[in-house]
Amino acid sequence: MMKTWQAVKRLLPMMTIFGLILAGCGREDLSVLRPQGPAAESSFGLIKLSITIMIVVLLIVFALAAYVMIRFRRKPNQNEIPEQIEGNHRLEILWTVIPLILIVILAIPTVKQVFAAGNDHANDKNAVKVKVTGHQYWWEFQYPDYGVTTAQDLVIPTGKDIAFELETKDVLHSFWVPSLSGKLDTNPAGTINRFSFSAPKEGVYRGKCAELCGPSHGFMEFKVKAVSEEEFKQWIDSMKAPAVLPEDPALAETFKNQCLTCHAVGDQGIANAPNLTGIGSREAIAGILINDDTREDGAPVEENLKTWLHDPQNVKPGNLMPNPKDLGLSDAEIDGIAEYLANYKLD
Ligand SMILES: [Cu+2]
Structure with a gap:
């Protein structure tokens, strides 16, 4: 009797730990x-x-x-x-x-x-080609056949094979959408990895970086948005529409001089940092601040943009985004840019 009790006493903490670890696997869209x-x-x-x-x-x-x-x-x-x-x-x-x-x-x-x-569909004329580039700590998606670049939300048409070409700008990352496919590394030094997958059903699928890449590795999340073919075409068209800048001329000037020196919107700016075209329509800000007007799983997009812009290092430690305050932007300007970006939606 004594022995049984001792065994239970020893096993209990271990079982509790295993239980807690397994409980972490419960996220439906990441399984x-x-x-x-x-x-x-x-x-x-x-x-x-x-x-x-x-x-x-x-x-x-x-x-x-x-x-x-x-x-x-x-x-x-x-x-x-x-x-x-x-x-x-x-x-x-x-x-x-x-x-x-x-x-x-x-x-x-x-x-x-x-x-x-390993069948990569690279030479398949019907496949949609997407070039994925891993960055500390965000994902860039380029559609070479359409001349479109976006970040964090990978929009794909349902049923089509998506031919991926993976690369990294800095360290090793791993591109993983658990509910759609296995993972594949993004290798430095110009090595390109290819694979493909498809999503038959419309929906939003969560993706993660699966290779420890720095302090914010755990926050290096992205979404795959599978939409109908018509919606995909419409998305491409609105991504290619001329850039929308802040209405207020002074704010537009600040945005151009301080933000578009790294970011791009539409045909303006450069592509050193996440492309911001239509960011108001994305599923999340910085990949992890979930946009949700009902506040059930996140916060409204404008609030998330403010959280991010007022202290990017607090949201994702170690990322390359400078604090807008250090660039000389006032709180009012930061809020103005957050509001402008929140309303920069794609139709
Ligand atoms: Cu990573």
Whole structure:
């Protein structure tokens, strides 16, 4: 009785920790266990296959172990060592061949699907090409066929294969949308990695950087917005529309001189920092401040922009955005720019 209690006392904290860790896996849109596209479904199939094999092996081995422990346990007054059967050929062949068969069963679909996942659709005329560039701590998405560049919200048409070309501007990152596909690294030194996936259903899928890249790595989030083909075309058109600048001429001047020296809107500015075209329509500010007018999961976009602009380092430590105050902007100017950007929406 005492021993049981001690075992429980030792195991309890460990179980609690495991429970808490597993509880962290609960975010529906960030789970490989709820696949939303063919690439993720094929990985999920492999997960199910390997777990099934493991469970069957576990049950058989545990059942045999339990049987042996009960059936051959030492009887009262039994003092002699039982007959030793070391080197049983039949048994040894059996427990070598069975695992081999299991590994082959696992290997065939795994190899097949790994090669299928490497199919990059780079030369597929029907695929939508997207160049992904990882930056500390944001994602840039370029559509070379359309001449459009955006950041943080990757807009794609449903059902189409998206041919990705991955690169990084600084350190190693990893591009990962758990519910749509496996992950792929963005490599420095001009190495380009390619793969593709598609999203059959409209929706917003969360993506993450999956390679520790600095203090704000955990905040390096992005969204994949799968929309209908018409909506996608409309999005491209509105991204290509002439830039909208702040109405107030003085504020427009400040925005041009202080912000567009790194950022771009429409055809204005340069592309050293996230492109801001239509930022008011995005799912989040800085990837992590979720835009939600109902305030259920986040805050209204203008409030998020103010949070970001008044202290970018507080939101994402280590990012390259200078504090607008250090650039000489007044609180009123910062609020004005936040308001302007919040209303810069795409129709
Ligand atoms: Cu990262």
